[in-house]
Amino acid sequence: MGSIQTAVIIGNGNVGSHLGEILPKAGVQVLQISNSKIPISELNKKADIYIIAVKDDAIENIYSDLIKCLQRERVEQPSENKVQLIVHTSGAKNQFMSPSDLRIKTGVLYFLQSFSKGFPLDFSEIPVCIEAQDRETETILFDFVNKLSKKVEIIDSQKRASLHLAAVFANNFGNLMFSLAQDIAKKAGLSAHLLDALISQTASKATEMETAWKAQTGPALREDLKSMEKHKELLKEDSKMRALYECLSEIIKEKKQYNNGKL
């Protein structure tokens, strides 16, 4: 198998639709972007790569249907001998079992980024973690991804699972904190965007300092009990927010003690 020239993208969610835009710019022809309404049997069967960018729970079924279709195609057209690649884009899901058909290879393309439709991304700065069933496939995937991003990393399924969990904390839970902060400001009759400079600064420090922990400040870190009491008083009508405030403050306190060598 040579380099990847053509792709079918399965899934038109956040990841699929972004890939549909970016691949042609990297010189890869997108033969099809499929959604859940199109049966796998009706997909174009000539692509060099099939990128399965769907909910984790749906990947396995699509994969086994796709394998069957591609194999059937080979039986019907025995002259067709080219190697085809099937990859998924999930952070949490293991690499596929190697297919019995030696002309079908598998791998993973995990984009370490949060995709939102309509929000533009500089793909060249997104770390992409790849994994492949063998060295040759790894090289092909690497060359393919290298057209999109400057930051390609070869990472196995186990490490990728940890990285995906880290990404949930950084992005999903980080964003949740920003969202809850905006809710509190709005509830007080203030503009949520008053917090913008603080949010930007929070991310700048976490990335530019040696570790995010070195940027940690606030009442819980300095054990400013009066401020914390006042905050809990403000949250007294929302028991869940209050419990969350206490829980996160406790984690900060413990992390401080641990880092100070007290634990």
Place this chain on the structure above:
Amino acid sequence: MGSIQTAVIIGNGNVGSHLGEILPKAGVQVLQISNSKIPISELNKKADIYIIAVKDDAIENIYSDLIKCLQRERVEQPSENKVQLIVHTSGAKNQFMSPSDLRIKTGVLYFLQSFSKGFPLDFSEIPVCIEAQDRETETILFDFVNKLSKKVEIIDSQKRASLHLAAVFANNFGNLMFSLAQDIAKKAGLSAHLLDALISQTASKATEMETAWKAQTGPALREDLKSMEKHKELLKEDSKMRALYECLSEIIKEKKQYNNGKL
């Protein structure tokens, strides 16, 4: 009282030391930056403004000592008639009670930012919330702060308390999520800075989109139970992190239901 020309900063922590650098650039002469070892009675008594930038718990004592010193100075030098200002920089603490001496005025300067020593800041972009005991003092404070920042907001103690709480969620808890994410990556033998692009993007979306909630993605939002199970399995040896994962995922789920009008 005219405009503020001279300042004494009490406290040489993160806020105090940044102010010590920025005030001269705004044309304000810093007569002194005091630390906890210098008794209040030894402070320069001629400043137009005294900025108390210390731990919340210590503000009240410093304030009452300072008031006494300034009043004594006036008794000793009865010709001195100028108005002097005392402000604190706390988000959580109420405006001071108005002093009995009519030539001493009070207020608050709350910088909606997280200061770390050695990390440079563009002060002009930092929202500064001011409060003062009367309109005249408010105008003087406004003009003073306007030399430092383009974003001056007049906000009363009650709203400031909510804003301070919002800032704890945005900065302290947001940074904690980034820090925990880096810990997870490092524990898996990966570079913590692999997450940098994701962290930057998280903040960009939260500030540039209409609300941070519109940027929310991830397993908890899409109710991808398999990924969540896998994550909890990864955290099985750390019961607190696991409980935190479950708690934050639950909040995301509830917020989604609430926003969908189901609650």
